[in-house]
Amino acid sequence: MPRKPVYEQVIDDIVASVRSGMLKPGDRLPTIAQFAQQYSSSDNPIRRALWILDERGWIEVHQGKGSFVAPEPPA
Template identity: 85%
Template structure:
């Protein structure tokens, strides 16, 4: 079975952490650089994952401040 693209791994990991309560509303996510190191990846797949998570309502991205878990993430 082929490995999932990095951006999908990030999306799955972040949503799982939010669902389990490991990440709570308002919690700050690691920086793009930190996530890139964690996933042994370049910045682009991380940015794509954060953009998708933002679009789906899981997180809120604030330019210059970082990414935070949404106050009311999807159920």
């Protein structure tokens, strides 16, 4: 089975953390650089993952402030 692309791994991990309660609404996520280091990746797949999560309502991205778990993430 081929490995998932990095951006899908990031999405899956963040969604799982929110669902498990490890990440709570309002919690700040690591920076793009921190995620890139954690996943041994460049910035682009991390940016893509955060953009998708923002579009789906899981997180809110605030330019210059960071990314945060949405106040009411999807069930």
